[in-house]
Amino acid sequence: MKENYKQALSLRRLSQKISDLETTFISPLVPFAAMRNLQNSRPRMLKGLRLGQYLGLKREWQQPKLTMWSLLANPCAANNRTEPALMHKALVATDSWRWAEEQHDERLEHQLRAGWNYRGRLHKPDALLNKLLSCNKKKIFFWHHFDQRGFLPKSWLVVLTHLQKEGWLVVVSSSGLDADAKKALEASGIVISKRINLGLCLGAYRDFSCLLQESKEISARLQHLVLANDSTLPLGGPEPFINTLTEMVSKISGVTAELSGITDSIERNAYHLQSYLLMANRPLLQDKAWNNFWQKFEIKESKDELIDNCEIGLSQALLSSGVKLSAQYSLIGVLLDEESTDDELEQFEVRELHGINLSLFAWKGLLRLGCPLLKKQVLFNLRPSLSTPIPLTELKQFLKPEDNNLHDDLEELLRSRHLSC
Secondary structure, X not given: OHHHHHHHHHHHHHHHHHHHHOOOOOOOHHHHHHHHHHHHHOHHHHHHHHHHHHOOOOOOOOOHHXXXXXXXXXXXXXXXXXXXXXXXHHHOOOHHHHHHHHHHHHHHHHHHHOOOOHHHHEOOXXXXXXXXXXXXXXXXXXXXXXXXXXXXXXXXXXXXXXXXXXXXXXXXXXXXXXHHHHHHHHHOOOEEEEEOOOOHHHHHHHHHHHHHOOOHHHHHHOOEEEEEEOOEEXXXXXXXXXXXXXXXXXXXXXXXXXXXXXXXXXXXXXXXXXXXXEEEEHHHHOOHHHHHHHHHOOOOOOHHHHHHHHHHHHHHHXXXXXXXXXXXXXXXXXXXXXXXXXXXXXXXXXXXXXXOOHHHHOHHXXXXXXXXXXXXXXXXXXXXXXXXXXXHHHHHHHOOHHHOXXXXXXHHHHHHHOOOO
Protein backbone atom coordinates (compact mmCIF):
# COMPACT_ATOMS: atom_id res chain seq x y z
CA MET A 1 0.00 0.00 0.00
CA LYS A 2 2.83 2.37 0.90
CA GLU A 3 4.57 1.65 -2.42
CA ASN A 4 1.33 2.31 -4.37
CA TYR A 5 0.93 5.63 -2.58
CA LYS A 6 4.51 6.57 -3.44
CA GLN A 7 3.95 5.64 -7.09
CA ALA A 8 0.76 7.76 -7.23
CA LEU A 9 2.54 10.81 -5.79
CA SER A 10 5.37 10.36 -8.27
CA LEU A 11 2.88 10.16 -11.12
CA ARG A 12 1.29 13.41 -9.97
CA ARG A 13 4.68 15.13 -9.86
CA LEU A 14 5.48 13.79 -13.31
CA SER A 15 2.11 15.09 -14.58
CA GLN A 16 2.97 18.57 -13.32
CA LYS A 17 6.37 18.47 -15.02
CA ILE A 18 4.76 17.45 -18.32
CA SER A 19 2.12 20.17 -17.94
CA ASP A 20 4.86 22.77 -17.43
CA LEU A 21 6.43 21.71 -20.74
CA GLU A 22 3.31 22.75 -22.72
CA THR A 23 3.65 26.13 -24.47
CA THR A 24 -0.04 26.82 -23.75
CA PHE A 25 -1.48 25.97 -20.36
CA ILE A 26 -2.90 22.50 -19.94
CA SER A 27 -4.14 21.08 -16.69
CA PRO A 28 -1.87 18.44 -15.06
CA LEU A 29 -5.04 16.32 -14.91
CA VAL A 30 -4.68 15.63 -18.65
CA PRO A 31 -1.24 13.94 -18.57
CA PHE A 32 -2.17 12.22 -15.29
CA ALA A 33 -5.33 10.70 -16.81
CA ALA A 34 -3.48 9.73 -19.99
CA MET A 35 -0.72 7.99 -18.05
CA ARG A 36 -3.16 6.19 -15.76
CA ASN A 37 -5.05 4.95 -18.80
CA LEU A 38 -1.85 3.63 -20.36
CA GLN A 39 -0.83 1.96 -17.11
CA ASN A 40 -4.16 0.16 -16.93
CA SER A 41 -3.89 -0.95 -20.57
CA ARG A 42 -0.50 -2.73 -20.21
CA PRO A 43 -0.19 -4.12 -16.65
CA ARG A 44 1.92 -7.17 -17.60
CA MET A 45 4.37 -5.19 -19.72
CA LEU A 46 4.84 -2.65 -16.93
CA LYS A 47 5.41 -5.45 -14.43
CA GLY A 48 8.13 -6.84 -16.69
CA LEU A 49 9.77 -3.41 -17.02
CA ARG A 50 9.79 -2.99 -13.25
CA LEU A 51 11.44 -6.35 -12.87
CA GLY A 52 14.06 -5.42 -15.46
CA GLN A 53 14.75 -2.14 -13.68
CA TYR A 54 15.04 -4.00 -10.38
CA LEU A 55 17.60 -6.36 -11.94
CA GLY A 56 19.60 -3.38 -13.18
CA LEU A 57 18.94 -3.66 -16.94
CA LYS A 58 20.03 -0.56 -18.86
CA ARG A 59 17.30 1.83 -20.08
CA GLU A 60 17.44 3.49 -23.51
CA TRP A 61 16.58 7.11 -22.57
CA GLN A 62 16.99 8.55 -26.06
CA GLN A 63 13.87 6.81 -27.38
CA PRO A 64 10.70 8.76 -26.41
CA LYS A 65 8.42 5.71 -26.52
CA LEU A 66 10.78 3.55 -24.43
CA THR A 67 11.21 6.43 -22.01
CA MET A 68 7.43 6.77 -21.69
CA TRP A 69 6.86 3.11 -20.85
CA SER A 70 9.88 2.98 -18.55
CA LEU A 71 8.60 5.95 -16.55
CA LEU A 72 5.08 4.55 -16.51
CA ALA A 73 6.54 1.43 -14.90
CA ASN A 74 8.39 3.53 -12.33
CA PRO A 75 7.41 7.26 -12.18
CA CYS A 76 9.85 7.76 -9.29
CA ALA A 77 12.70 7.41 -11.80
CA ALA A 78 11.89 10.76 -13.45
CA ASN A 79 14.68 12.72 -11.80
CA ASN A 80 15.72 15.20 -14.53
CA ARG A 81 14.10 17.42 -17.19
CA THR A 82 15.21 15.32 -20.16
CA GLU A 83 13.16 12.28 -19.21
CA PRO A 84 9.75 14.06 -18.84
CA ALA A 85 10.44 15.93 -22.11
CA LEU A 86 11.05 12.66 -23.96
CA MET A 87 8.00 11.10 -22.36
CA HIS A 88 5.86 14.10 -23.26
CA LYS A 89 6.84 13.73 -26.92
CA ALA A 90 5.56 10.14 -26.96
CA LEU A 91 2.56 10.72 -24.69
CA VAL A 92 0.89 13.42 -26.80
CA ALA A 93 0.91 11.07 -29.81
CA THR A 94 -1.16 8.40 -28.02
CA ASP A 95 -4.91 7.82 -28.14
CA SER A 96 -4.86 8.02 -24.34
CA TRP A 97 -3.74 11.65 -24.50
CA ARG A 98 -6.51 12.56 -26.92
CA TRP A 99 -9.03 10.71 -24.75
CA ALA A 100 -7.77 12.51 -21.62
CA GLU A 101 -8.06 15.92 -23.33
CA GLU A 102 -11.63 15.18 -24.42
CA GLN A 103 -12.61 13.99 -20.95
CA HIS A 104 -11.06 17.06 -19.35
CA ASP A 105 -12.84 19.41 -21.77
CA GLU A 106 -16.18 17.71 -21.10
CA ARG A 107 -15.64 17.90 -17.35
CA LEU A 108 -14.63 21.56 -17.54
CA GLU A 109 -17.66 22.39 -19.72
CA HIS A 110 -19.94 20.65 -17.21
CA GLN A 111 -18.39 22.58 -14.31
CA LEU A 112 -18.68 25.90 -16.14
CA ARG A 113 -22.37 25.29 -16.78
CA ALA A 114 -23.06 24.33 -13.17
CA GLY A 115 -25.33 26.85 -11.50
CA TRP A 116 -23.12 27.24 -8.45
CA ASN A 117 -20.00 28.01 -10.49
CA TYR A 118 -20.62 31.67 -11.36
CA ARG A 119 -17.12 32.52 -10.12
CA GLY A 120 -15.64 29.99 -12.52
CA ARG A 121 -17.19 31.81 -15.47
CA LEU A 122 -15.87 35.19 -14.33
CA HIS A 123 -12.24 36.17 -14.82
CA LYS A 124 -10.67 37.18 -11.50
CA PRO A 125 -13.96 37.65 -9.60
CA ASP A 126 -12.23 38.91 -6.44
CA ALA A 127 -10.48 41.67 -8.37
CA LEU A 128 -13.79 42.62 -9.99
CA LEU A 129 -15.52 42.74 -6.62
CA ASN A 130 -12.76 44.93 -5.19
CA LYS A 131 -13.13 47.38 -8.09
CA LEU A 132 -16.86 47.62 -7.46
CA LEU A 133 -16.21 48.27 -3.78
CA SER A 134 -13.54 50.92 -4.38
CA CYS A 135 -15.69 52.92 -6.83
CA ASN A 136 -18.18 53.75 -4.06
CA LYS A 137 -21.07 54.54 -6.43
CA LYS A 138 -24.78 54.02 -5.80
CA LYS A 139 -25.82 53.23 -9.38
CA ILE A 140 -24.43 50.42 -11.53
CA PHE A 141 -25.01 50.08 -15.25
CA PHE A 142 -24.07 46.53 -16.27
CA TRP A 143 -23.78 46.06 -20.04
CA HIS A 144 -23.16 42.66 -21.62
CA HIS A 145 -21.30 42.54 -24.94
CA PHE A 146 -20.46 39.82 -27.43
CA ASP A 147 -18.91 40.13 -30.87
CA GLN A 148 -16.92 37.50 -32.73
CA ARG A 149 -14.21 40.05 -33.53
CA GLY A 150 -14.39 41.96 -30.28
CA PHE A 151 -15.89 45.02 -31.99
CA LEU A 152 -17.69 47.50 -29.73
CA PRO A 153 -20.01 49.97 -31.53
CA LYS A 154 -18.84 53.57 -31.16
CA SER A 155 -22.46 54.66 -30.65
CA TRP A 156 -22.53 52.51 -27.51
CA LEU A 157 -19.06 53.63 -26.43
CA VAL A 158 -20.17 57.27 -26.45
CA VAL A 159 -23.27 56.44 -24.37
CA LEU A 160 -21.32 54.32 -21.86
CA THR A 161 -18.68 57.03 -21.46
CA HIS A 162 -21.31 59.69 -20.76
CA LEU A 163 -23.10 57.39 -18.31
CA GLN A 164 -19.85 57.05 -16.37
CA LYS A 165 -19.56 60.85 -16.25
CA GLU A 166 -23.16 61.12 -15.04
CA GLY A 167 -22.42 59.16 -11.88
CA TRP A 168 -23.16 55.61 -12.99
CA LEU A 169 -20.58 52.92 -12.42
CA VAL A 170 -20.44 51.29 -15.85
CA VAL A 171 -19.42 47.63 -16.01
CA VAL A 172 -18.86 46.08 -19.45
CA SER A 173 -19.09 42.29 -19.47
CA SER A 174 -17.49 40.58 -22.45
CA SER A 175 -15.75 37.39 -23.51
CA GLY A 176 -13.50 39.42 -25.80
CA LEU A 177 -12.87 43.05 -26.74
CA ASP A 178 -10.52 44.34 -29.41
CA ALA A 179 -7.54 46.43 -28.26
CA ASP A 180 -9.09 49.77 -29.27
CA ALA A 181 -12.34 49.08 -27.41
CA LYS A 182 -10.53 47.94 -24.28
CA LYS A 183 -8.25 50.97 -24.30
CA ALA A 184 -11.17 53.39 -24.75
CA LEU A 185 -13.21 51.82 -21.95
CA GLU A 186 -10.32 51.81 -19.50
CA ALA A 187 -9.49 55.43 -20.35
CA SER A 188 -13.03 56.38 -19.29
CA GLY A 189 -12.76 54.54 -15.99
CA ILE A 190 -15.23 51.87 -17.08
CA VAL A 191 -14.83 48.50 -15.38
CA ILE A 192 -14.30 45.53 -17.70
CA SER A 193 -15.55 42.13 -16.54
CA LYS A 194 -14.15 39.31 -18.66
CA ARG A 195 -16.41 36.27 -18.70
CA ILE A 196 -16.78 32.98 -20.56
CA ASN A 197 -19.73 33.45 -22.91
CA LEU A 198 -22.18 30.87 -21.58
CA GLY A 199 -25.89 31.59 -21.30
CA LEU A 200 -25.82 34.69 -23.49
CA CYS A 201 -26.68 37.99 -21.76
CA LEU A 202 -29.02 36.27 -19.31
CA GLY A 203 -26.21 34.07 -18.04
CA ALA A 204 -24.06 37.19 -17.62
CA TYR A 205 -26.86 38.91 -15.66
CA ARG A 206 -27.07 35.87 -13.42
CA ASP A 207 -23.35 35.63 -12.65
CA PHE A 208 -22.95 39.36 -11.97
CA SER A 209 -26.02 39.43 -9.73
CA CYS A 210 -24.70 36.47 -7.74
CA LEU A 211 -21.31 38.18 -7.35
CA LEU A 212 -22.98 41.36 -6.05
CA GLN A 213 -24.79 39.31 -3.42
CA GLU A 214 -21.42 38.34 -1.89
CA SER A 215 -20.81 41.90 -0.68
CA LYS A 216 -23.03 43.29 2.07
CA GLU A 217 -21.32 46.66 1.63
CA ILE A 218 -22.33 46.92 -2.04
CA SER A 219 -25.84 45.67 -1.26
CA ALA A 220 -26.25 48.33 1.43
CA ARG A 221 -24.96 51.11 -0.83
CA LEU A 222 -26.55 50.25 -4.18
CA GLN A 223 -29.74 52.13 -5.07
CA HIS A 224 -30.20 51.16 -8.71
CA LEU A 225 -28.89 48.34 -10.88
CA VAL A 226 -29.39 48.28 -14.64
CA LEU A 227 -28.84 45.03 -16.54
CA ALA A 228 -28.55 45.69 -20.27
CA ASN A 229 -27.08 44.08 -23.36
CA ASP A 230 -25.80 44.88 -26.83
CA SER A 231 -28.81 43.52 -28.73
CA THR A 232 -29.77 47.17 -29.33
CA LEU A 233 -28.16 50.30 -30.72
CA PRO A 234 -28.67 53.74 -29.12
CA LEU A 235 -30.04 56.46 -31.40
CA GLY A 236 -29.68 60.21 -31.01
CA GLY A 237 -26.46 60.11 -29.02
CA PRO A 238 -26.12 59.88 -25.23
CA GLU A 239 -28.66 62.53 -24.23
CA PRO A 240 -31.90 60.65 -25.09
CA PHE A 241 -30.59 57.51 -23.44
CA ILE A 242 -29.49 59.25 -20.26
CA ASN A 243 -32.77 61.18 -20.11
CA THR A 244 -34.71 57.91 -20.40
CA LEU A 245 -32.72 56.31 -17.57
CA THR A 246 -33.17 59.43 -15.43
CA GLU A 247 -36.92 59.35 -16.03
CA MET A 248 -37.07 55.65 -15.16
CA VAL A 249 -35.17 56.34 -11.92
CA SER A 250 -37.58 59.14 -11.03
CA LYS A 251 -40.63 56.93 -11.62
CA ILE A 252 -39.40 53.91 -9.71
CA SER A 253 -40.23 53.74 -6.02
CA GLY A 254 -37.54 53.84 -3.38
CA VAL A 255 -39.79 52.19 -0.82
CA THR A 256 -41.21 49.05 -2.42
CA ALA A 257 -39.48 46.48 -4.62
CA GLU A 258 -39.82 47.29 -8.32
CA LEU A 259 -38.38 46.15 -11.64
CA SER A 260 -38.75 48.34 -14.70
CA GLY A 261 -37.81 47.92 -18.35
CA ILE A 262 -38.04 49.70 -21.67
CA THR A 263 -40.79 47.49 -23.13
CA ASP A 264 -43.03 44.64 -21.98
CA SER A 265 -44.75 41.77 -23.74
CA ILE A 266 -47.13 38.85 -23.34
CA GLU A 267 -45.50 36.71 -26.03
CA ARG A 268 -45.59 33.00 -25.13
CA ASN A 269 -48.73 33.87 -23.12
CA ALA A 270 -46.75 35.13 -20.13
CA TYR A 271 -46.30 38.76 -19.08
CA HIS A 272 -42.66 39.85 -18.92
CA LEU A 273 -40.34 42.80 -19.26
CA GLN A 274 -38.00 42.41 -22.20
CA SER A 275 -34.50 41.72 -20.94
CA TYR A 276 -32.45 44.00 -23.21
CA LEU A 277 -32.68 46.58 -20.42
CA LEU A 278 -33.93 46.04 -16.87
CA MET A 279 -33.69 48.35 -13.86
CA ALA A 280 -33.95 47.09 -10.28
CA ASN A 281 -34.33 49.46 -7.34
CA ARG A 282 -32.76 49.08 -3.90
CA PRO A 283 -35.72 47.33 -2.17
CA LEU A 284 -35.78 44.75 -4.99
CA LEU A 285 -32.02 44.16 -4.76
CA GLN A 286 -32.52 43.29 -1.10
CA ASP A 287 -35.64 41.19 -1.74
CA LYS A 288 -35.43 37.40 -1.31
CA ALA A 289 -37.40 36.84 -4.51
CA TRP A 290 -34.72 38.63 -6.57
CA ASN A 291 -31.76 36.98 -4.89
CA ASN A 292 -33.29 33.51 -4.85
CA PHE A 293 -34.16 33.71 -8.54
CA TRP A 294 -30.57 34.38 -9.62
CA GLN A 295 -29.15 31.76 -7.26
CA LYS A 296 -31.48 29.05 -8.60
CA PHE A 297 -31.55 30.02 -12.27
CA GLU A 298 -29.78 27.38 -14.39
CA ILE A 299 -27.89 28.36 -17.51
CA LYS A 300 -29.29 26.36 -20.42
CA GLU A 301 -28.01 25.57 -23.90
CA SER A 302 -30.84 26.87 -26.06
CA LYS A 303 -31.89 30.50 -26.46
CA ASP A 304 -35.57 29.55 -26.18
CA GLU A 305 -34.97 27.86 -22.83
CA LEU A 306 -33.07 30.89 -21.57
CA ILE A 307 -35.94 33.20 -22.57
CA ASP A 308 -38.54 30.95 -20.96
CA ASN A 309 -36.58 30.33 -17.76
CA CYS A 310 -34.96 33.74 -17.28
CA GLU A 311 -36.51 36.60 -19.25
CA ILE A 312 -40.05 35.34 -18.71
CA GLY A 313 -39.19 33.40 -15.57
CA LEU A 314 -37.81 36.45 -13.75
CA SER A 315 -40.89 38.58 -14.41
CA GLN A 316 -43.23 35.74 -13.47
CA ALA A 317 -41.33 34.96 -10.25
CA LEU A 318 -41.34 38.60 -9.18
CA LEU A 319 -45.03 39.07 -10.03
CA SER A 320 -45.86 36.01 -7.94
CA SER A 321 -43.94 37.55 -5.03
CA GLY A 322 -45.83 40.84 -5.22
CA VAL A 323 -43.06 42.87 -6.86
CA LYS A 324 -44.23 45.74 -9.06
CA LEU A 325 -43.25 45.57 -12.75
CA SER A 326 -43.41 48.53 -15.13
CA ALA A 327 -42.33 49.40 -18.67
CA GLN A 328 -41.25 52.83 -19.89
CA TYR A 329 -43.03 52.12 -23.18
CA SER A 330 -45.66 49.61 -22.18
CA LEU A 331 -47.66 47.52 -24.62
CA ILE A 332 -50.90 49.16 -23.51
CA GLY A 333 -49.42 52.67 -23.55
CA VAL A 334 -47.94 52.38 -27.04
CA LEU A 335 -51.14 50.94 -28.52
CA LEU A 336 -53.16 53.78 -26.98
CA ASP A 337 -50.75 56.65 -27.60
CA GLU A 338 -49.11 56.00 -30.97
CA GLU A 339 -51.61 55.86 -33.83
CA SER A 340 -49.09 54.57 -36.39
CA THR A 341 -48.52 51.39 -34.40
CA ASP A 342 -51.58 49.65 -35.79
CA ASP A 343 -50.36 50.20 -39.36
CA GLU A 344 -46.94 48.79 -38.47
CA LEU A 345 -48.45 45.69 -36.88
CA GLU A 346 -50.76 45.21 -39.85
CA GLN A 347 -47.74 44.96 -42.14
CA PHE A 348 -46.56 41.97 -40.09
CA GLU A 349 -50.08 40.52 -39.96
CA VAL A 350 -50.06 40.78 -36.15
CA ARG A 351 -53.63 41.03 -34.89
CA GLU A 352 -53.48 39.69 -31.32
CA LEU A 353 -51.83 41.11 -28.22
CA HIS A 354 -49.81 37.96 -27.49
CA GLY A 355 -48.23 38.19 -30.97
CA ILE A 356 -46.89 41.71 -30.44
CA ASN A 357 -43.21 42.36 -29.86
CA LEU A 358 -43.04 46.16 -29.79
CA SER A 359 -39.26 46.28 -30.11
CA LEU A 360 -39.47 44.36 -33.42
CA PHE A 361 -42.86 45.01 -35.02
CA ALA A 362 -43.53 48.56 -33.82
CA TRP A 363 -40.01 49.97 -33.78
CA LYS A 364 -40.95 53.13 -35.68
CA GLY A 365 -43.75 53.88 -33.22
CA LEU A 366 -41.32 53.42 -30.32
CA LEU A 367 -38.79 55.81 -31.88
CA ARG A 368 -41.52 58.41 -32.46
CA LEU A 369 -42.46 58.16 -28.79
CA GLY A 370 -38.85 58.86 -27.80
CA CYS A 371 -37.44 55.40 -27.20
CA PRO A 372 -33.62 55.74 -27.41
CA LEU A 373 -32.90 52.14 -28.45
CA LEU A 374 -33.37 50.12 -31.63
CA LYS A 375 -32.99 46.34 -31.74
CA LYS A 376 -30.22 45.15 -34.05
CA GLN A 377 -32.49 42.33 -35.14
CA VAL A 378 -34.75 44.93 -36.79
CA LEU A 379 -31.94 46.04 -39.04
CA PHE A 380 -30.25 42.73 -39.79
CA ASN A 381 -32.71 39.82 -39.64
CA LEU A 382 -36.26 40.93 -39.02
CA ARG A 383 -38.95 38.48 -40.09
CA PRO A 384 -39.55 39.07 -43.82
CA SER A 385 -42.92 40.33 -44.99
CA LEU A 386 -44.06 41.08 -48.54
CA SER A 387 -45.70 44.31 -47.42
CA THR A 388 -42.81 45.58 -45.29
CA PRO A 389 -39.85 47.60 -46.62
CA ILE A 390 -36.34 46.65 -45.55
CA PRO A 391 -36.00 48.52 -42.21
CA LEU A 392 -32.54 49.88 -43.06
CA THR A 393 -34.12 51.87 -45.90
CA GLU A 394 -36.51 53.53 -43.41
CA LEU A 395 -33.97 54.32 -40.70
CA LYS A 396 -32.62 57.60 -42.10
CA GLN A 397 -35.73 59.61 -41.14
CA PHE A 398 -35.03 58.89 -37.46
CA LEU A 399 -31.34 59.77 -37.44
CA LYS A 400 -29.84 62.95 -36.01
CA PRO A 401 -26.38 64.55 -36.31
CA GLU A 402 -25.48 62.73 -33.06
CA ASP A 403 -25.79 59.43 -34.96
CA ASN A 404 -22.67 60.09 -37.02
CA ASN A 405 -21.06 56.86 -35.77
CA LEU A 406 -23.99 54.68 -36.75
CA HIS A 407 -23.04 54.16 -40.39
CA ASP A 408 -19.60 52.75 -39.48
CA ASP A 409 -21.10 50.71 -36.63
CA LEU A 410 -23.57 49.04 -38.98
CA GLU A 411 -20.81 48.30 -41.49
CA GLU A 412 -18.68 46.62 -38.82
CA LEU A 413 -21.59 44.75 -37.24
CA LEU A 414 -22.56 43.38 -40.64
CA ARG A 415 -19.05 41.95 -41.00
CA SER A 416 -19.11 40.43 -37.52
CA ARG A 417 -22.55 38.88 -37.90
CA HIS A 418 -21.54 37.25 -41.17
CA LEU A 419 -18.09 36.02 -40.21
CA SER A 420 -17.98 32.46 -41.54
CA CYS A 421 -14.76 31.21 -39.94
